[in-house]
Amino acid sequence: MSPLEAVEVPHALVSSYARAFGDEGSAWIAGLPVLAADVLDRWDLRRDGAPGSGEASLVLPVLRRDGTRVVLKLQMPSEESAAALVGLRTWDGRGMVRLLDHDPQSASMLLERLDATRTLTSVEDDDEAMGILAELQSRLVRVPAPPGLRGLGDIATEMLEQVPQAVTALTDPADRRLLLDWASAVAELVGEPGDRMLHWDLHYDNVLAAQREPWLAIDPEPLAGDPGFDLWPALNSRWDELVANGDTLRIVRRRFDLLTSVLDLDRARATGWTLGRLLQNALWDTEDGERALDPSAVAISEALLNRVRSGRRDGRGSGGAEPGGTRDA
Numbered sequence: 001m002s003p004l005e006a007v008e009v010p011h012a013l014v015s016s017y018a019r020a021f022g023d024e025g026s027a028w029i030a031g032l033p034v035l036a037a038d039v040l041d042r043w044d045l046r047r048d049g050a051p052g053s054g055e056a057s058l059v060l061p062v063l064r065r066d067g068t069r070v071v072l073k074l075q076m077p078s079e080e081s082a083a084a085l086v087g088l089r090t091w092d093g094r095g096m097v098r099l100l101d102h103d104p105q106s107a108s109m110l111l112e113r114l115d116a117t118r119t120l121t122s123v124e125d126d127d128e129a130m131g132i133l134a135e136l137q138s139r140l141v142r143v144p145a146p147p148g149l150r151g152l153g154d155i156a157t158e159m160l161e162q163v164p165q166a167v168t169a170l171t172d173p174a175d176r177r178l179l180l181d182w183a184s185a186v187a188e189l190v191g192e193p194g195d196r197m198l199h200w201d202l203h204y205d206n207v208l209a210a211q212r213e214p215w216l217a218i219d220p221e222p223l224a225g226d227p228g229f230d231l232w233p234a235l236n237s238r239w240d241e242l243v244a245n246g247d248t249l250r251i252v253r254r255r256f257d258l259l260t261s262v263l264d265l266d267r268a269r270a271t272g273w274t275l276g277r278l279l280q281n282a283l284w285d286t287e288d289g290e291r292a293l294d295p296s297a298v299a300i301s302e303a304l305l306n307r308v309r310s311g312r313r314d315g316r317g318s319g320g321a322e323p324g325g326t327r328d329a
Contacts (some may be wrong), residue, residue, distance in 0.1 A: 007036040007060065013053040020056070021076070028076045028199060032058060036074060039108050043101065054219065056080075061113065064256060070100060073109040081107040081223055081322060083149055085198060087222030090146050095139035097208075099219045114216060118209035120236060129204060130255050133234050134262035136217050137202055137227070141263065145197040146226030152225025155192035156186050156276060162283050169286040175293045182279035185272040194226030203233035228273030231259050232281075233299070235274070239296050252303035271304045 009032055017025030040047070042063070048069060049061035064070055075081050086108070088099035102111040109306075123129040147150075165184045170176045197204075200221040210216040223229075235255050242251055253322035260267050278297045285294065 007033050016055050036064045071113045073112045075107050078109040083222045085219045097216050114208035115208045120204040120207035125140045134259050136230045138263045141196040141227040143197045149224045156190045166283050166286040171291045182275040185275040189272045196224045198230040204237040226273050228270035231274050232277035249303040
């Protein structure tokens with residue numbers, strides 16, 4: 001098999017790279033078959049199935065020389081891929097897919113093989129699925145972030161600087177007010193950003209069935225910060241199904257209460273950082289030309305802010321741990 005025939009690049013990945021990285025991304029994709037052939041040869045790997053892909057990576061099922069079933073992940077070197085390597089080495093398989101080998105120069109990774117056909121989305125009972133995710137997340141955020149990772153403090157500061165321009169991009173006055181509310185929540189917390197290592201994208205489809213443990217997380221985008229900033233992907237999981245089933249606000253609050261209970265978080269602080277995550281998403285959206293807030297973000301915000309207002313009226317405390325993250329962090 002010649003190098004150019006070594007791998008078939010899925011069309012979805014070709015389109016994703018052209019859209020996200022322009023000419024640079026298209027050039028990297030053009031060289032991907034040669035890179036794959038080189039890594040397969042250098043690590044003495046044999047193909048063992050059809051290639052898969054995400055938004056930013058090619059995933060090849062492969063066999064090692066001794067017959068061990070593993071996965072080769074190829075992606076364009078970036079700040080994100082470098083952070084992922086740091087996170088995978090630091091977690092070292094604790095609640096996370098295990099990194100077996102890597103090449104920092106090309107950002108290639110050899111990972112233990114999980115069951116890509118069984119994500120946490122396959123668990124029909126939402127409380128059960130969210131409980132599994134919460135337990136994994138609580139393990140991940142127990143780990144202090146190593147030096148060199150991006151920090152939530154810097155990210156939050158940059159977000160606040162972008163708010164005035166984003167407000168003018170929104171056409172609905174209600175959306176503008178809500179965006180400013182989210183920014184106010186971040187402004188109150190920016191001085192205490194936290195120091196845990198966050199996954200940053202832990203939702204149902206990034207949890208796979210495994211052999212070493214029943215379930216393991218994949219595809220981290222590590223960040224140093226407060227665990228409250230890491231809850232939105234879980235709250236937003238299986239969103240279309242959640243909306244179709246009705247009672248969206250109640251389900252969001254139930255998910256939030258379960259997550260903050262298992263992670264032992266102060267709920268008022270976790271609410272603030274979750275609003276910060278909604279702010280970050282909205283800033284990205286307006287930068288891409290959107291003129292309205294995402295309906296799911298508005299619903300999640302309403303669910304959490306109504307809970308906070310209700311608690312204040314009733315004189316109830318926020319519950320959970322003391323401010324500053326997890327109690328055992």
